[in-house]
Amino acid sequence: MKKKLLTAALGAAALGISAVGASAATLDDVKAKGFIQCGVSQGLPGFSNPDDQGNWTGLDVDLCRAVAAAVLGDADGVKFTPLSAKERFTALQSGEIDILSRNTTWTAGRDTALGLNFAGVNYYDGQGFMVRSSLGVKSALELSGASVCTNTGTTTELNVADYFRSNKLEYEIVAFEKADEVVAAYDAGRCDVFTTDQSGLYAQRLKLTNPDEHVVLPEIISKEPLGPVVRQGDDQWFNIVKWTNFCMINAEELGVSSGNVGEMMGSDNPAVKRLLGTEGAFGEALGLGNDWCANAVKAVGNYAEAFDRNVGPDTPLAIARGVNALWSDGGIQYAPPVR
Template sequence: MKRSTLRLAAAIGLATALAAPAFAADTLQTIRERGKIICGTSPGVAGFSLQDANGRWEGFDTDICRALAAIIFNDTEKAAFVPLTSKDRLIALQAGEIDVLPRTTTWTLARNAGQGVTFTAVNYYDGQGFMVTKKLGVTSAAQLGGASICVAQGTTSELNLADYFRKLGAEYEPAAFSTSEEAMKAYEAGRCDAYTTDVSALSAVKMKLQAPDAHVILPEIISKEPLGPWVRTGDETWFNLVRWTVFALVNAEELGITKANLQEMLKSPNPEIKRFLGRDGKMGEAMGVSNDWVVRVIAAVGNYGESFERHLGAKSRLHLARGPNELWSRGGIQYSPPFR
């Protein structure tokens, strides 16, 4: 082989090695050897991820992590949670400090390209809004020209805010804070006229204010915020397992399989249900887990609708409507690819 060819091969090998993200080789095996899965979470957003009185993490996002722990260990308590700020969340994932990031993090091109992280699947369709005090006398976001607005740094909310006022042709005074918690406290203290973030988070924040009824969430939705779990780029097996875990929750609801009727559904002669629950075929083995992996997911956290209602919907303190998160067959856009 000529020296020029050898140099070219070496250069290609070096470039490939440099392009490959660290810690992405075999996440599933690393988790098994460690004996637990480590998940990134928010410091505390009601409905999505919040510690209860006993310090146990609960929420719509943490259900994803507990479902993965059930798949791998058949034990939802083998899930550890690391609270991360908006600025630190993707960095922690890139660095291998966590295995997966099921934390209110919007899917965008800039994040998905060139940062060593990959979005898996949408588990919540959200949008950005504004909250103001009723005494401000504002009924529309279009009336916020000249207002000071609290926002968290390192978020899509910060960028959307700037875009919105550029399109509106109005001035505003940004008041950016390191964390969402700091931004919320500054708003409550009257340091800014409005607070902006995802509408679901605004609903959670409003409950924490000393006088919730003194505040109102304005009707405008100024952005698309598809939220869901992230993984490091370069580990296709782990990516597929996390992605299809989200889809399994949705598909279970589509098929009418719940935590309560799971054992009865395991007896179903329906070929689609048999395949989905691992009684026919070897879809689990193809992803490096047991063929009853979907059964473990449903037994642990129920289906998508059950998780939504428990943490965000009618059975929760937030009482959020399903909206676009309703199944596609019921007027929403939540949709699972076929399990076949």
Template sequence: MKRITFAALTAVLLLMLAACGGQAAAPDPAAIQEAVDATVAAMPAPEAPAAEAPAAQAGESRLDTILARGNLICGVNGGLAGFSNLEPDGSYSGFDADFCRAVAVALFNDPEAVEFVPLSTQERFTAVQAGTVDVLFRNTTWTLSRDSSVFMDFGPTTFYDGQAIMTTVDLDIAELEGLDAATICVQSGTTTELNLTDQFRARGINFEPLVFEDIDATYTAYNEGSCDAVTSDRSQLVARRTTLADPDAHVILDTVLSKEPLGPAVAQNDSRWSDVVEWTVYATIQAEELGINSANIQEFLESENPEVRRLLGAEGDLGVGVGLDNAFAVNIISSVGNYGEIYNRNLGPDTPFNLERGQNALWTEGGLMYAPPFR
């Protein structure tokens, strides 16, 4: 015990001597004060390079951190059936969750190598800024301010959505004007909150917002009649309507309040990492366009079509170019599936949501899903 104390004290003394620049520090208060001042003043400078920066320093990418760590940390909603929902067995299901798995497969060829972090609307951007999560697949709308002053970089839109309003059938409301002076439930920190205000202002009508941080609280309040209507992305309203006490008593108005392109977001200024996320999404879209899915991929591996061969890594070094394996697209398609498979599994006709592909169909079928060439 005494030895340890002595060692510790010696270390302190050495530190003090070093700080004083060789000047012998007698236990004299003034000298000690000086030593402390000098140490404090010198502190930030030598510490700065050693500090663990949450995001990448110049030259190094989050990609290296993730590869070294061996798994992907993916920020999701966690409370939105169809997109990312915590299941009773502790796993996450949904459209966004599957895209997290697709990125994990691209990186590690293992759909299990992903850690899901449920985030509230309020927490999500700070979590990406601080590096708590690597990527956000959290039904997040791509906007200019988020791309710039909120310091995000957005990947390709995975789901084209629009804001809508759900209200009860017995109120008999056909359009937005019918909601003058109504109380409307909304989640805080969303584009929804801003669009709602804009649309009502543009129409010169009033409303009273009831702003919740928690998604469940928002719909509980609506269900209990604390608000006359609830607003969010149409897909979310469709998903949430199925969980209400009596789904048939609620109607989603046809009015589209805004464009809501939902997609992945990563921290700004890290193009090596954002490339991986982008091309993972594009690979699923390109696969659907070429008709490749998890069932028939084996046949396509022998294809002579150069476009197919490049996507599947049989030709060229496209995968290595984005810092991945050349077979990354093969891995994604065989374990998670192409865009259409991911969509149908989570939101399609066989699910309770039964959402039309609509704008989310491929560009070849009149939709907006379009991948740049794999070349």
């Protein structure tokens, strides 16, 4: 833990020593160094996870790649910094990373008191519970007396306390620093219940010895809108990240995908023309080329492609679109129009 202490201390020191203007003009910094430094998780399948060659994949990773494509024209212009839940905000505050795209819940406290801004939502999640199927538990309300394993420094830790208290259920909490230890302790039987965002439960279940022997309970006990985060005080960069996310959602809505973006450039639909930059100058207003969104979609695809590739029904996670479907399909993913 000395290392953690050191990181925190260095982070604190960096806050102090870096010049006041450090947060300004992230775009210029990124263009000068030629890559984006993206803060991700230490390994959460489907969201940000390195494969055996060290290539990062996942929904959160794709967002960083989309921003890199929009800004630099190169989806590989990203370097990844794996961060624990505890380190993530300090890393962003101190300028160590340019974007935090790490299944991070948007809350009032984080948005206002940390000097950070949430640039939208790329996955609507909610906290759930996983238990061994052999326990025969059908509902979270039967969990009285349980030991609950979770991560420290997360909204999860607070939600579970609220839920058990308000339902007058007894529990004991075992909170680990790293997700891998949570999984290992739950797998060893230290806890009856593993709780985190429901998407995370599906992802971590894959790491258990016998994934089939565990069930995710139906209850969702919280709202967890997960999204990218940037430093406060750099509105241009904030807009770029926010609109790259919107770009992918709008692309899905307008039927633009990585496969057809070339022919869509010649589309007559004015909404598609504005999105892909063949009409209007919306990219310039962001400080980018007008083809920013076309580049992003060409490189990583629209939101549906990214979702299906990383977490969708055909992946090991097998998560349905659910609330993450477009508003026009009965979900709540909704992006303001480009105009």
